[in-house]
Amino acid sequence: MSTDAQPAVEARLGPVDQIPLGEGRAFLVGDEPVAVFRPRSGGLHALRAICPHRGGPLADGLIDGEVVMCPLHNHQFSLADGTCATGADDVAAYAATEEDGELVVRLR
Amino acid sequence: MRRLVVVGNGMSGARALEEILARGGGEQFAITVFGDEPYGNYNRILLSEVLANAAGDAAQRSSTVGTGEAVDNDDADDLYLNPLDWYDENGITLHAGVRIVRIDRHAKVVLGDDGSVTPYDVLVLATGSRSFFPPVEGMWASNTELTRGVFGFRSLDDAQAMLAHVEGDAAQRSSTIGDSHRTAVVIGGGLLGLEAAAGLQKHGVAVHVVHPTEVLMNQQLEAEASKVLRSKLEQMGMHLHLGVKTNEILTTGDAAERGSTDRGQRRVSGVRFTDGSDLACDMVVVTAGIRPNIGLAMVSGLETQRAIVVDDKMRSVDDDAIFVVGECAQHRGEVYGVVGPLWEQAAVLADVVTGANPDAEYHGSRLATKLKVAGVDVAQMGVKAPERESDEFVQFSETGRGVYQTVVIRDGTLIGATLVGDVSKVAALTQAFDSRSALPEERIKLLFDLGAAGDESAAADLPDDTQICNCNGVSKGDLVACVEHGADSVSACMAQTRAGKGCGSCKGLVTEVVEAALGGAGTEDPADSYYVPGIPLDKPTLMHEIRTRELKSVSSVFAALAPDGREHVGSKMGLTALLRMMWPDDVVDERDGRFINDRVHANIQRDGTFSVVPRMSGGVTDAAQLRRIADVAEKHDIPMIKLTGGQRIDLLGVPKEKLPEVWADLDMPSGWAYGKSFRTVKTCVGTDFCRFGLGDSTRLGIDLEERYKGIEGPAKMKLAVSGCPRNCAESMVKDVGLVAIEGGQWQIYVGGAAGATIRKGDILATVDSHEEAMTITGRFLQYYRENANWLERTYDFVPRMGLDHLIAVVVDDTEGIAAELDARMQASVDRYVDPWAADQTESTPGQFHDALPLVPLPQVPVREGSHR
Known part of the structure; x- marks a missing residue:
């Protein structure tokens, strides 16, 4: 979907606290489904919302400070860069x- | 009132009396008992313990021998089955120390050696048996007295006399033998002989066992089993002389020194074997077998062969007024010398004598014995070895560990088993033996749990392309490659290949493959003992820390106990479950610590939709419920309605945001088909409808489910209740399965499984009532909740803890924690809240928010029913 040819898409998605601490929620940014996570250790992370393995909903996954675990088959993806440590x-x-209490996601 | 006279006050006489009293015999009969030993009756089985235990006070006790005072001795409390008071309380006249010398069957009286004449209407002979003394030169001092230092091992007097000899005569002995250590020769290496030998060894006596054949305990064991036992005993320092007989007992006289010619003053100095060799000793114990006491019956004209011949009602074949029980009875050619048959005989006898069941019959006993011989576990049942060409014989021998096991199968039925050293399978084997039930196709499974998670097939021999993890498609080669690339532990290989991370049933095999590949060089993996991988503590330690630091939220546990206080994604669920169990009142509910299923109280499906299973306790529903479910399914276009394995109705393919609406429309409570929790109780129709039903399985199933619904634990708990042993609810393969049996009782099986792992449950208890079944089930579950590792199902938990341990703690309350377990379970039960009702409105922002925007749901196919 998002290729180099496309311009960067940015979306302001409303208050940060619509994501409970330690969980993730899914949003649409343009036509891209994005899961945004809010670890207890701080910060915000955004990944494409669909697990590349079998299409699982990453926003429903458990997270810690580093990774999200897909609820379907437990594949783990780095919150920082999306790399998979489990194959x-x-x-x-x-x-x-x-930004000012509001969640902003930028597709690159 | 009719008169009942019992001759013999040993275990069988006493047992018969107890059974008679239990059937109201105390009101029917004036009861008189004769025993020629001057005690109340005692438990002969414990004689070897008397011998082994009473090291210190033996000399003191010897002063009370024969006076009857031993009844008051503390050590003897356990030994006596019934103290003298018991006879008074039950209105029984006891003549201890009176020997009955003749029965006048025409006059219906018994004659005592004290000149007494006692009339009877019903006579019970329980004269038992006595030690057999083979004809050996030097054995006897006179016609009735053994040479000093020679002992039988049959009565309390025998045991106490041996103790007195071992402990008390040291001074005299040293003057005659001049030997600083004491030596005993035990003649006869049967069960009793080996127990006597082990008992004497505990007193520091050097013990030699002389046995005429190469096979110790040849009554119970065949040659190979005996060999294993033999090497164990030799390791314990016992000297065994097999295949030799004793020709003579050598004596030394005080005669020359003290000027006496009385043979009674001579004492044992050694034994001479048939090959002419001598062995010096100062004590001989004769345990060369027993002989039934049938002299009284013979002189009174009753039919005797090896013992007194009885019919199926335990009556003498000659006299309907005379009953016989125990070791002096010969029934259908068999004379039994162990307690099991004796109990069965006593019950039949009492049924007939009291008229409680005049048609009761004894049909012989299948012998199954489990015992500890000199510290070695031995169990034996049925035949020792194959007897026919067509008999199957399965044999397992591991002499290094002192383990030997065999089973004998005829026509698909277990007819014999011998276990030496490792008797862990004795319960299952006894069950198969008693019930003549079907046996596993692979007979070796009778001895080993091949299907359990700890599978021990030869991992090293598997070909490389063998798929080890069937969930994630990991082959043996993949695991070996992982090791070759530097992984040095099982958990490292599992993390890299994802082997064992699916259903988990292959973990044992993965461990073996990796350990074989590591060639034993693997690093000891401490992570194996952690409750969850992110906190380096085992469960008891973790619980202790949580309790003492009062950690009531997952985040506080990580902060306090994890390395660098770091959260770990794979540990959250396990910690959430643990905290909810430990703090039913005031756990801090952090929803991010829950798996998605537990956040939205439904089971996630492959397309991100959820399944909804309402509670239907015991699998029982009604027309109104079904109508409502049908309406909900139509209203919400439920793609598939399916019956579950646990007898529930599953509505599949519900999008997350529709869950609260579906719950509200259903207006039924949650069935918990998503949690690591108490799931379902499957039932059969039981006594209400089934013509075979023995117990109200439906009621019990409903009550269990209503009480324990939603109780969370380390893994899911699936239960079943069957109304009879036909077991239509499959109780034997459930975490807890109950089976009604005749007599209003429930058998409680635990640790069964029929999923990724197949395991037949073990019988935890057989209880007498519905209430007890509820309590024991709850107590077991609570013990499991508190002690099982995360995701450890009962089929691994039960064998890990050991059935004996679980029975001790949960049923017999040996640790005294039953009341606490019950109370903690009650606390969880009391705090139960239906999650569907509680979360009708969002508990967290966006709780039911769609996680896959743009993906049209459901993606699962909509399936029609079977009608076309």
């Missing part, structure tokens, strides 16, 4: 920031 393909990672 599946990597997932796209995006930039997520908090």
